Amino acid sequence: MDKETLAAPSSSSSSSSSSSSSSSTASMSNTTLAPQEDAWVETYRKFLPHWKSLSHSHQSAIPISISRVNQVDAARLDVEMSAMLKEQLVKVFSLMKPGMLFQYEAELDAFLEFLIWRFSIWVDKPTPGIALMNLRYRDDRAMETRGKVRTGLEGPGLTVAQKIWYCVAAVGGQYVWARLQSFSAFRRWGDSEQRTFARRAWMVIQRIEGLYKAASFGNLLIFLFTGRYRNLIERALRARLVYGSSNMNRSVSFEYMNRQLVWNEFSEMLLLLLPLLNSSSVRKFLHPADKSSSSTGDDTTCPICLASPTIPFLAVPCRHRYCYYCLRTRCAAVPLFRCSRCSEPVTAMQQHGGVNNLIPKK
Numbered sequence: 001m002d003k004e005t006l007a008a009p010s011s012s013s014s015s016s017s018s019s020s021s022s023s024s025t026a027s028m029s030n031t032t033l034a035p036q037e038d039a040w041v042e043t044y045r046k047f048l049p050h051w052k053s054l055s056h057s058h059q060s061a062i063p064i065s066i067s068r069v070n071q072v073d074a075a076r077l078d079v080e081m082s083a084m085l086k087e088q089l090v091k092v093f094s095l096m097k098p099g100m101l102f103q104y105e106a107e108l109d110a111f112l113e114f115l116i117w118r119f120s121i122w123v124d125k126p127t128p129g130i131a132l133m134n135l136r137y138r139d140d141r142a143m144e145t146r147g148k149v150r151t152g153l154e155g156p157g158l159t160v161a162q163k164i165w166y167c168v169a170a171v172g173g174q175y176v177w178a179r180l181q182s183f184s185a186f187r188r189w190g191d192s193e194q195r196t197f198a199r200r201a202w203m204v205i206q207r208i209e210g211l212y213k214a215a216s217f218g219n220l221l222i223f224l225f226t227g228r229y230r231n232l233i234e235r236a237l238r239a240r241l242v243y244g245s246s247n248m249n250r251s252v253s254f255e256y257m258n259r260q261l262v263w264n265e266f267s268e269m270l271l272l273l274l275p276l277l278n279s280s281s282v283r284k285f286l287h288p289a290d291k292s293s294s295s296t297g298d299d300t301t302c303p304i305c306l307a308s309p310t311i312p313f314l315a316v317p318c319r320h321r322y323c324y325y326c327l328r329t330r331c332a333a334v335p336l337f338r339c340s341r342c343s344e345p346v347t348a349m350q351q352h353g354g355v356n357n358l359i360p361k362k
Helices: 002-033 039-058 068-092 105-118 128-132 160-187 196-226 232-237 254-276 279-286 291-295 324-333
Strands: 135-139 239-243 312-316 321-323 348-351 358-360
Touching: 068 105, 068 128, 068 135, 068 196, 105 160, 128 135, 160 196, 160 232, 196 232, 232 239, 312 324, 321 324, 324 348
Parallel strands: none
Antiparallel strands: 135 239, 312 321, 312 348, 348 358
16 A cells, blocks of 8 residues: 555656646747747748739730821921021021121021920920920830839930930931931032942932931831831930820811911912813803893903903904903903904904904904
8 A cells, every 4th residue: 555655646746847847848849939029021032022923924015106297297387486486596696797607507507406306305395386285205224124114204314324325326427418418419420430439428428328218218117107217317326205294285286287288289279270260161151141141241341350441353253342451361361262352262353343354363
């Protein structure tokens, strides 16, 4: 009995010690598994680059379509603006020696183009024509590495290097080419058969001009298909025209443009048709008069000048009285002249009171 009673406390003591050891190990495990306070911050920083790469890989650029008509109209308006400035500048020197500005025309054009570039593109502003069409220049190279895209119209303007190269190509290149062509034409490089160097230089200039025109034509076809880069300079610099504001309407009214086009076409049609029409024939056609009633009318005045004939002549065969000069000039101007009173074709003219003095119409 004593051994059993002694064994019991020992077993109870061992069980209590095992339970205490298990509780201590559990508490130690709990203390080791407890997260730190800044663990979520470190996890966020760890997975942030992966999340950005995944979001950028699935993000596609918003396709935008810029009106080709607006871009072409902007170039045309810039040309008109330059022509207006040149006209005003020429008027300033109108009282000076005639022809003085003719020999400096290339320099004048380059100066005006430089002024437009200096006060528009260089200061991150659109040219007058581009501004009227609600457009601006954007650097398309920066859009390839740009992250967030909302409307497709975002993007920085041109860099300083792009602006300088634009001035060199658009202003300086145009001036050098104009001067080179005028100098070669003045020296007659193309007609020189003996000087081989001048002849070769002329051929090189012609080939360069042909290649440039072919490249410009190809760029025009690509522009009409894609709507990007109107000329070779914009394509080389990756300077694209985009809308300056997504909510701004076209500055030029289509109603005004339609009226202008209709009036221009109508005026050209009138200028073409009016010389071909005979006013007296049209008047007689619109207001036909009876031959009997017209012959009994007042025959004492000339039907052309409505005055009393000083040298009266008769139209043959209707024998209506005219002034000699009125009838002669009218018959000479209109080969198929008809009498203004009876609309009968006039074949000859005869002096009033004469018998055999018949004058054929020439």
